[in-house]
Amino acid sequence: MTYTHASPEHGAPERADDVDDVARILQPDGTRVSDPALDRWISDLPPHELRALHRDMVLTRRLDTEGVALQRQGQLALWAPCRGQEAVQVATAHALAAGDLVFPSYREHGVLLARGARPADFVLAWRGEEHSAYDHAALGVAPVQIIIGAQALHATGWAMGAQRDRSTDVAVAYFGDGATSQGDVNEAMVFASSFRAPVVFVCSNNQWAISEPVTVQARHPIAGRAPGFGIPSMRVDGNDALACLAAMRWALDHARRGEGPAFIEAVTYRLGPHTTSDDPTRYRDADEVERWSRRDPLARLEAYLRDAGVLDDSGLAEVARAADAFAAEVRAACIGAVTRDPASVFDHVYAEPHAPLERQRAEYVDYLDGFSR
Template identity: 80%
Template sequence: MTYTQTTPDHDAGTPGDVGDVVRLLEPDGSRLADAELDPWIADLSPHELRALHRDMVLTRRLDAEGVALQRQGQLALWAPCRGQEAVQIGTAHALAPGDFVFPSYREHGVLLARGARPEGFMLAWRGEEHSGYDHTTINAAPPQIIIGAQTLHATGWAMGAQRDGSDDVAVAYFGDGATSQGDVNEAMVFASTFRAPVVFVCSNNQWAISEPVTVQTKYPLAGRAPGFGIPSLRIDGNDVLACVAAMRWALDRARRGDGPAFLEAVTYRMGPHTTSDDPTRYRTDDEVERWARRDPIARFEAYLCAEGVLDDSALAEVAAAADALAAEVRAACIGATTRAPETVFDHVYAESHAPLAQQRAEYVEYLAGFAAEEAR
């Protein structure tokens, strides 16, 4: 379903409806044909299919460890991504090495697929680092906490790449709630006006903290983009094959100079918004159970097993890799050394300067006041 009109399609269903999305896999794992998307994944080899499955499983295990470590007091906060593994891994696997990712705080799977290591996930959430990985190495900006701000950063990067004559593409990840922010709309204005090579990936997980998507908008979010002159696709975000195909389509048109694209991946946040949230206060068990039956990993696993791509040996290997990752995550977190508080001023700028040095000195003096008070 490609939105090409300049106004939303009033017959396109409701914002949270999964009946009108494009998909290649049914919830039971059976394969569907789609003339628009099938060509984009025709070359996926068994090895690549297994890699998609592996990264989805690793993402879920990483996420589970993040939640557990926060509950045990080892992390300050964690934003769970359980249920959203397909859109994150599917779109990330479609990227080229030179493409640059601008994630929100929930894209753990995207960062994992781009090559971030466990300490890159843990230290920032533990409050030890501004960002726990070198963004120039994995071509991913630090996770953005300010809702929607990364869309402007991505569009600016894309305009720079465009002027440099590069065919690299910027990708901005955000949730349904971010579409209500001015930054996202401003980013789409600039991206459309300058035909910037940027892909906007909206994970519609049904809830912006405690606000349902049906309150934020009366029509599907994918219908908004054409109003900016940006074509869009509304896909099943729990179908990893559809996510790969849609992302390849969007990246291809951006590389050819045809400008931005918008993907709305309809999915569900199975856990809380963050570990400080209690989702039982605003959603029902029946709703959660309905979405649990659309689980992205179980769906893909059923398909791969039916096709003979996965067997018991391969599943055991992936489970062992998940166990190893979990151990690495815990070791990176629990073994972290807390740095001196004044190091918060390190790496803010490429080179230090007088105002920064003054702020640092004032902060050191402030901290010393507590030590003097305790000594009395």
């Protein structure tokens, strides 16, 4: 199951942007293929779980569309689109156990949705109303991390603690291909490997670290780095929901059995901008986007489910209505948000208030009052 750096077919080093040399269960047209390394991990999938996987992916895409629209309308300060990455986010999250703890980056909207996030949880922080809008303990999701790659260290530290508590829970760190160039991710992998920490690293290789292509920062596939740290890894088609689910089940099982960390590189594509402040037309061409659009993870799963008799027109219509209703709730939660007293920024900074913090609060209140004098 350990990643092999050289391509067995060609006997030559692979490229970091090679989208064909990946583990896959569904072809881009939805055709089911066999992969011995993956098949056994999804042999027990009943129809209702497949429909739930599809539903969460549809809701994630509709949520993403709404998030972009709200930002363009001035209701959100920023939004990090995830269109095109729904398979890796939702499918890996569906493999998690209730006690596992997720450490996400700023783009994992599908992970939060699959973990049960409420409509308001997706927008209040981006609107500037909350530091972090959701209940971390209830969702099993740590605060969204803006510092690139820092969550890998947090996940590893938590996993080492869980290990010492003799827990079977696993930490999961999600990050993009750009984060693998950060020291934090590499340092986390050193610690995770050295202490056999129960942590899974999920790299969503969406081909672009803002405006830098993956080939600039990685001569060879990113999954090939993990074995150098003593961590087994798998490189999967990130637009194939079934492959992502199977790979995550393998990785979680490996970590949960006390075998240490595992690494997944999900080869996918960011169809939209890096964030709503980005203009991707300045650094990539329309032909590339069109090629990846034909690998759409939602269309691929829908085609498979239709052919398998698991999903029909009425089922699709029902999911579409649910997605529209969810998006409407997101919009209502955003526009209806009540801005708190600015001084509340000092609330909950410490478990118990103390004199220096109260002095800072008083100075801030006085500063704000100065604008009305």
